Amino acid sequence: MAAKIPRLAIMGHPNAGKSSVVATLTENDLIAIDKRAGTTIESAVYPVIIDGRVVIEFIDTPGFQNPSAILEWFQAQDGKRELARAFIQAHRADPLFDHDCALLEPVADGAAIILVVDGSKRIKEKDRVEIELLRLTARPRMAILNNLTNQTRYMTQWRDALSKAFNSVRDFNAHRATYAERIRLLQALKSIDQRWEPLVEEAIDAFEVDWSRRTELAVSTILAVLKDTLAFKVSRTVKQNQLVFKSGRERIKSELMVDFEDGLRKLEVQAQEQIRANFRHHVWHMPPDSLLGKDLFSEEVNQALGLSKRQLALVGMAAGAASGATIDLTTAGHSLGAGALIGAATGGVLGLVGSKALAKLDIDRAPGTQRFTIGPVQNPRFPFVLLDRIVLYSARAMNWAHGRKAADEEAPDKIPDKDIRRGGFTEALSAQQQRDLARFFSSARKGKPEREEECREIIRGILHGLAASEIDSRADL
Numbered sequence: 001m002a003a004k005i006p007r008l009a010i011m012g013h014p015n016a017g018k019s020s021v022v023a024t025l026t027e028n029d030l031i032a033i034d035k036r037a038g039t040t041i042e043s044a045v046y047p048v049i050i051d052g053r054v055v056i057e058f059i060d061t062p063g064f065q066n067p068s069a070i071l072e073w074f075q076a077q078d079g080k081r082e083l084a085r086a087f088i089q090a091h092r093a094d095p096l097f098d099h100d101c102a103l104l105e106p107v108a109d110g111a112a113i114i115l116v117v118d119g120s121k122r123i124k125e126k127d128r129v130e131i132e133l134l135r136l137t138a139r140p141r142m143a144i145l146n147n148l149t150n151q152t153r154y155m156t157q158w159r160d161a162l163s164k165a166f167n168s169v170r171d172f173n174a175h176r177a178t179y180a181e182r183i184r185l186l187q188a189l190k191s192i193d194q195r196w197e198p199l200v201e202e203a204i205d206a207f208e209v210d211w212s213r214r215t216e217l218a219v220s221t222i223l224a225v226l227k228d229t230l231a232f233k234v235s236r237t238v239k240q241n242q243l244v245f246k247s248g249r250e251r252i253k254s255e256l257m258v259d260f261e262d263g264l265r266k267l268e269v270q271a272q273e274q275i276r277a278n279f280r281h282h283v284w285h286m287p288p289d290s291l292l293g294k295d296l297f298s299e300e301v302n303q304a305l306g307l308s309k310r311q312l313a314l315v316g317m318a319a320g321a322a323s324g325a326t327i328d329l330t331t332a333g334h335s336l337g338a339g340a341l342i343g344a345a346t347g348g349v350l351g352l353v354g355s356k357a358l359a360k361l362d363i364d365r366a367p368g369t370q371r372f373t374i375g376p377v378q379n380p381r382f383p384f385v386l387l388d389r390i391v392l393y394s395a396r397a398m399n400w401a402h403g404r405k406a407a408d409e410e411a412p413d414k415i416p417d418k419d420i421r422r423g424g425f426t427e428a429l430s431a432q433q434q435r436d437l438a439r440f441f442s443s444a445r446k447g448k449p450e451r452e453e454e455c456r457e458i459i460r461g462i463l464h465g466l467a468a469s470e471i472d473s474r475a476d477l
Contacts, residue, residue, distance in 0.1 A: 004199075005054055005055060005056055005057060005199060005203065006056045006057070006112065006189065006196060006199045006200050006203055007056075007057045007059065007106065007109075007110065007111040007112070008056070008057070008058050008059065008111060008112050008113075008114050008189075009043075009059045009061055009103075009106040009107055009111040009112070009113050009114070010022050010058055010059060010060050010061060010114050010116060011061050011064075011103070011113055011114065011115050011116070011130075011134065012063065012115050012116040012117055012130070013063040013064065013067075013126065013127070013130065014062070014063040015118070016063075016116045016117055016118045016146065017116055017118060017146040017174055017175075017403075018060055018061070018116045019031055019032065019060055019403070020146070020174035020175060020401075020403030020404075021114070021116050021144060021146060021172070021174040021403060022046055022058045022060045022403070023174070023401075023402045023403035024174045024175075024177050024182065024401045024402050024403035024404075025048075025058055025182060025185070025186075026046045026047075026048050026058055026402070027048075027279075027280045027402050028046060028280070028402060029280075029281060029282050029283040029402040029403070030282055030283075031046065031060070031403075042062060042099075042102060043059055043060065043061045043062065043102055043103060043105070043106065044059070044060045045057055045058075045059050046058045046059070046060060048203075048207075050206045050207070050209075050210045051206075051210070053206075055202070055203045055206040055207070056200075056203040059106045059111060061102075061103045061106070062099055062102075062103060063103075064099075064100060064103060064130060064133075065097075065099045065100050066096065066097060066100055067126060067129045067130045067133055068126075068129050069097075070087060070097075070100055070104075070133055071129050071132055071133045071136075073087060073090075074087070074133060074136045075136070081138070082108070083136055083137055083138070084104045084107040084108040084137050084139070085108035087100075087101070087104060088101045088104055088105060088108055104137075107137055107139055110139075111139070112139055112140040112141060112142070112189070112192060112193065112196065113134055113137065113139050113140070113141035113142070114141070114142050114143075114144055115130070115131070115134055115141065115142070115143045115144065115162075115166065116143075116144045116146050117143065117144070117145060117146065117158060117162070118146060118147065119145035119146070119147045119152075119154060119155050119158045119171075120147050120149040120150075120151035120152070120154065121151075121154065122154050122157075123154060123157050123158055123161055127161070128161060131143075131161060131162060131165045131166075132165065134165065134166075135165035135166075140167060140192040140193035140195075140196060141165075141166050141167055141192060142166060142167060142168040142169070142170065142188065142189060142192050143162040143165075143166040143168070143169045143170070144170055144171075144172045144185075145158055145159070145162075145169065145170070145171045145172065146172055146173060146174050147171070147173055166192075167191060167192035167193065168188050168189075168191050168192050170185060170188055172185055173401075174401060174403040174404075175401055175403060175404045176401055176404070177401045177403075178398075178399040178401075178467075179211065179398055179399060179467045180467060183204065183207065183208070186200060186203065186204050186207065187200075187204065211467065214278050214279060215398075215460070215463050215464065215467065216460070217274075217278050218275050218278055218279075218394050218397075218398075218463055219456055219459045219460050219463060220456075221271050221274045221275055221278070221390075222271065222275075222387070222390050222391065222394070222459050223452065223455065223456055223459065224271070225267055225268060225270070225271035225386070225390060226383060226386065226387060226440075226441070226444060226455075227444045227449055228267050229264050229267050229268070229377065229383070229386060230376055230377055230383060230441055230444040230445045231376050231444060231445065231447050232260070232263055232264060232267065232375050232376060232377070233260075233373055233374065233375030233376055234256055234259045234260045234263060234373070234374050234375060235256075235371060235372065235373040235374075236252065236255075236256055236371070236372050237369050237370070237371045237372075238252055238369065238370055238371075238372065239368060239369055240368050240369060240370065252372050253361060253372065256361070256372055256374045257374060259374075260358075260359060260374045260375055261296075261297060261358075264296065264377070265295075265296050268296055268386065268389070268390065271390055272390070272393050275390070275393060275394050275397050276397055278397070279397040279398055279400075280402070281397060281400065281402070291304055291305075291389075291392065292389070292392060292393055292396065296386070296389070297358075301385060301389065302381075302385060305384070305385045305388035305389055305392070305426075306381050306382075306384040306385035306388055306426065306427070307381065307384045307426055307427055307434065308427060311427065311434060312380060312381055312384075314431065314434075315380075315431075315434045315435055315437075315438045316380055316438065357378060357379060358377060358378070358379045358382060359374050359375050359376065359377050359378055359379070360374070360378055361373070361374050362374075376445045377445065378445070380438070380441075383437075383441040383444075384426045384437070384441075387425070387426055387437070387459075388425050388426050388427075391425045391459070391462055391463070391466075392425070394463060394466065395466045398463070398466055398467055399466065399467075425462055429458065433458050436451050436454040436455060436458065437455055437458060439451050440452060440454070440455040
């Protein structure tokens, strides 16, 4: 075989979802996708480059303009081989077949064929013509049923027609496909021609190594934002004459708390941007009621994420969280408890997350000045909430199909309320894993993180589980 890498011509009539399939398989959400028919007007090559090397190429093609005429010509060529090349040679100068010759060019040059059809629509005579036409090219070929709606009544009809002419027929929703489903589709390519097996296997290996590397980068990003937020402080030194009245002190406290919370928000946003770039997302449509779009300190986020009060009490007991952060076990988190105020020089515990103070205010006095400091985070629940939310963001980045940007225009992208359960990720961990995280959080507050490797392994396990899952519905939150 002449090709050094797998080359795949994505074919089908206009508006079948070809560009969405290419965008998802190449992780390129900058490919033009439009629900209007005929958006793709000429062939375009989209290579997948990993470590500076092209491992596979997808060719997004326009739809056939004259499929019946091409099929008739093919059928008249008694015994002739390489029909695609022969057709181009015979019709290259004919303006009527300009688009068709351009479409058949990659096939004539050895590319395999992936035919994309919208299985939600009734099969028409034009579809049958294209199926037979592509069969006669004698190229390795796969058909994809890219269902663009929930309509399934025509699927059996499509499978019957396609299975007679194609080496493999696969269901693949380019608007919803996860990483695991993309890999399975690539695995299926090996079956369309034995000669393709080593080439496709090499491409899959490159995909998997690259994905592992990107997952590890996401783990590092999550660890970094946990450490940065837990050690974060804001301070301001104020002259004594500015604090003559109580209102002056309250204003300073209020302004510092705003700065403190804004600083934590910015750290989260920076981590989200790194994860989004790591998984190659440029277009990022967030549903208006998404949990990821809610404020970090909102009641909705606090209620949906983090450990339950009972779990937090048990973790606090076992992990021995730092003074000032230890939950009042007698009330299981329903009150601040005496421990929460220890070390607050002037009394002042600010910001609430789940009925526990977010951070305490310290005031250091010096001649003529006072230094106000808020931080680090003392709330024992907050890091679990933050971890859940950044993992939720990662779930969306890892499994959000790049061909999805044209989808769901009629209905907001959300999941039913019945699918939203509180906790999500950290709540589902083992008690030992929760304790390891609590010890890591407690030490990170002091700027000397302990059990970092255990924490890294826990996060790595969660992310690997997300990539291996069929569909993680929480990624739509």
